[in-house]
Amino acid sequence: MSADLSRAAERRAKLVSLxxxxxxxxxxxxxxxxxxxxxxRALTRGGLAAIEITLRTPAALDAAVxxxxxxxxxxxxxxxxxxxxxxxxxxxxxxxxxxxxxxxPDLLEAARDLDLPFAPGVQTxxxxxxxxxxxxxxxxxxPAAPAGGISALRxxxxxxxxxxFCPTGGVSEKDATDxxxxxxxxxxxxxxxxxxxxxxxxxxxxxxxxxxxxxQLMKENGR
Ligand code: 3PG
Numbered sequence: 001m002s003a004d005l006s007r008a009a010e011r012r013a014k015l016v017s018l019x020x021x022x023x024x025x026x027x028x029x030x031x032x033x034x035x036x037x038x039x040x041r042a043l044t045r046g047g048l049a050a051i052e053i054t055l056r057t058p059a060a061l062d063a064a065v066x067x068x069x070x071x072x073x074x075x076x077x078x079x080x081x082x083x084x085x086x087x088x089x090x091x092x093x094x095x096x097x098x099x100x101x102x103x104x105p106d107l108l109e110a111a112r113d114l115d116l117p118f119a120p121g122v123q124t125x126x127x128x129x130x131x132x133x134x135x136x137x138x139x140x141x142x143p144a145a146p147a148g149g150i151s152a153l154r155x156x157x158x159x160x161x162x163x164x165f166c167p168t169g170g171v172s173e174k175d176a177t178d179x180x181x182x183x184x185x186x187x188x189x190x191x192x193x194x195x196x197x198x199x200x201x202x203x204x205x206x207x208x209x210x211x212x213x214x215x216q217l218m219k220e221n222g223r
Contacts, residue, residue, distance in 0.1 A: 007115060008135040015117040015138050018097055019166065019187035022050035022075060023180060023223045024214045026193040027168060029054045035199045036063035040071040042204040043194065046211025052079040052099055052189055055086055064093050079189075081118075084110035091116050099166070099189070101142045103127050108134040119166055123147045128160050138164045138186060145170025150178060157184045173214065177221050 019025075026043055028051060030036055036059075043051060051074055053064050064076050077097040078090035087110050090098040095116065100107055103120035111118040112134055121140040122128050131139050141153060144167035148155075153165060167179050168189035179188045193214055194207045 004112070005135075008112070011115060011117045012138060015097060015119065016186070018050060018075060018117065019138075022048065023187045023218055024048055024176060024193070025050045025052050025077070025166070025168075025187055025189040026211070027052045027054060027079060027189050027191045028194045028199070029056050029191070029196050030059050030063040030199065031057050031196065033059045033062045033066060035202070036066045037070045038202065038204050039194060039199060039207065040067040040074040040076075042208040043211045044071060044073050046193075046208040047215030048193065048211040049073065050075040050077060050097075052077045054080040055082070055089075056080050061089060061093055064095060068094055081107070083107065087111055087114060087116065087118070099140050099168075101140070103131050103136075103139070105130070108136065111136070125156065125159060128156065128163055132160075132163070137162060139166070140189070141165040141167040143169025144179070150175075150182060153179075153182055153184060157182075160184075173210065173217075176214065177217050180218070180221060180223055 053060050067074050067076050075096045078095045079099045081087055081098045081100040097117040099119045101121040103122055119138050119140045120131050120136050121142040164186040165184055166187045171188050171190040172192050176188050179185050193210045198207050
């Protein structure tokens with residue numbers, strides 16, 4: 001096996017095992033670094049290990065660093081990765097995984113040279129084909145609900161039976177299990193577990209309760 005292929009296989013294996021352990025990924029936008037540790041504690045206490053911290057605020061990377069230092073049971077990922085520089089930053093802070101809403105050639109090429117498990121974002125067949133061409137067959141389906149929901153995902157499984165998706169964007173507590181019941185869905189992501197309003201009001205108990213109910217639903221559904 002060439003070095004590139006074995007690197008891709010390792011990246012993929014890490015992503016598979018991460019999503020097996022954490023099939024619900026809370027997507028969080030952290031406005032203030034002081035929110036990071038209590039948030040991660042609430043999520044992990046509730047039974048959700050993985051966290052996607054979006055790169056949408058100046059506090060995002062410091063928040064990721066703080067969680068890695070103080071909540072070692074959390075699996076910290078970086079989301080809203082838009083450029084190769086964003087990927088480099090995710091590597092620098094020791095992220096366990098990274099996700100993007102899209103799949104530009106630049107980003108895919110950069111991700112191919114890294115060990116960081118990475119799921120590019122797709123919405124169309126052509127985008128999936130661009131990902132497959134570069135060895136990425138675990139992708140984020142974004143924005144999942146507006147892009148056609150479960151019926152779109154079922155349709156994509158025809159030409160792409162081996163691609164596994166992490167739908168995000170419009171997934172809710174109500175339909176997370178419907179998404180996860182799809183054979184081509186490896187995990188789901190969403191902000192419903194820890195919405196920004198709850199972070200702003202330090203509603204850690206509410207976040208923990210939502211994490212617990214998401215974790216419970218997963219268990220009941222054999223995930
Ligand atoms: C996002 O990028 O904002 C995520 O996909 C979360 O979407 P949601 O708020 O609809 O869950």
